[in-house]
Amino acid sequence: MTFEVTDLTVGRGGEPLLRDVSFRLEPGARVALVGPSGVGKTTLLRALAWLDDPLSGEVRLDGVTPASMGAPRWRRRVLLVAQRPVFFGGAVREELARPFSYAAATGGLDEAAARARLERVGLGAKWDAPCAELSEGEAQRVALVRALGIGADVLLLDEPTSALDEESAAAAEALLEGQTFVLVSHQRAQRERLGATPVELSRDA
């Protein structure tokens, strides 16, 4: 698996925000997008998931562009995990199975693996709990477990532990072992703990 971002320029409403971003990820590698607030980190992640079209440049996974792979397949392999998790009104186990309800899904949720991940982030007892009753921090961890269940090649993590205390954040980070990802995190310590190579972003870049 190779994930290549080449001279990507992203923006909103046709106005460029970030110019010519390039990096490359091999299996197990991770990068952290670093830059001031409002520089366009989330906009860049959205373009990588192809939720928005980039203004120019390209992204390839194993040499294939999202256009030729098709958006649904691309997004299951390059998966965006938004900062504010969205649930669909079910219990935790239903939310974890939700990504397997679409035509693009192959197979179903590996329940044993999902339960084990929930245990590891201290939420083993929440399997049957309604998501509406989760705290913000619990919701973030459930969303991470849900994303990991899909088995994407690359995760796009937007402040994945912003609502977590240190201990819970460490447990969540441990789940990411061996996973390839692009991280947005304001905590330098976290970026370093996760061994993410910084990609510096600035308006003029």
Place this chain on the structure above:
Amino acid sequence: MPDGAIAIDGWHLAASAAFVVLAGAVSLGLRLGLEAKLAVASARTVGQLLLVGYVLGWVFALEEPFVVLALLTLMIAAAARAAVQRSTRKVRGAGLMAFSMLAVTGLATTLGTTEVVIGVEPWWRPQYVVPLLGMVLGNGLTGMSLCLDELLQSLDEQRARVETELAFGATRWEAARGPLREAVRRGMIPILNSMMVVGVVSLPGMMTGQILEGADPLMAVRYQIVIMFMLAGATSFGCMLLGLLLYRRLFNAHHQLRAELIVRG
């Protein structure tokens, strides 16, 4: 057969206005502050209806199909405008979509009814076509504006939810069908409700008119059944087609939600 409805002259109209004047006096007495609005609304009712009466009289007398078609087009345009303006959110092109859907469903059901069901000759005879289209448009625009409002509101407010589904690999159809279903359902509620209570709670205006004219109630009922089916069909198809057009506009071929096209007005 009785000799039709009793003719109404100026004195009858003045007498009926007494009720409105009385309501205005009550509003003044209780300081409801509604008397000015009541006066404007009454004046508009008189003005608009008189105008329509003269226009219809003129069109009926002309017996010119192109004039009838022009009037129908004007009615559809006014309905489309009203359908879009009632929504609190806007999307460019919605007016044209509403116009074309109202034109297609309105003309198809109206002409289908006059031609196939009632057998009007010639097909454009305004005495039938104009009031029937008016009824279809009135119901259609209510349904479409509710459908439009619901869809734009849910895609705007639940953008994160829709995009979470897209991020999980949902196709645009998989991500949109929930909001679409709700929008079409909401658009159809008024016509379904009126079908449920028709004849029980209220007698429809046209049927009342026919009975006042001295028509056999059973014949009036048959007309009304045709009308209700026509309205239900036109409103359902109108809402579904408008929903599909909006879906095509708001989700592109890359399975992206173009929420920036929705403008809060």
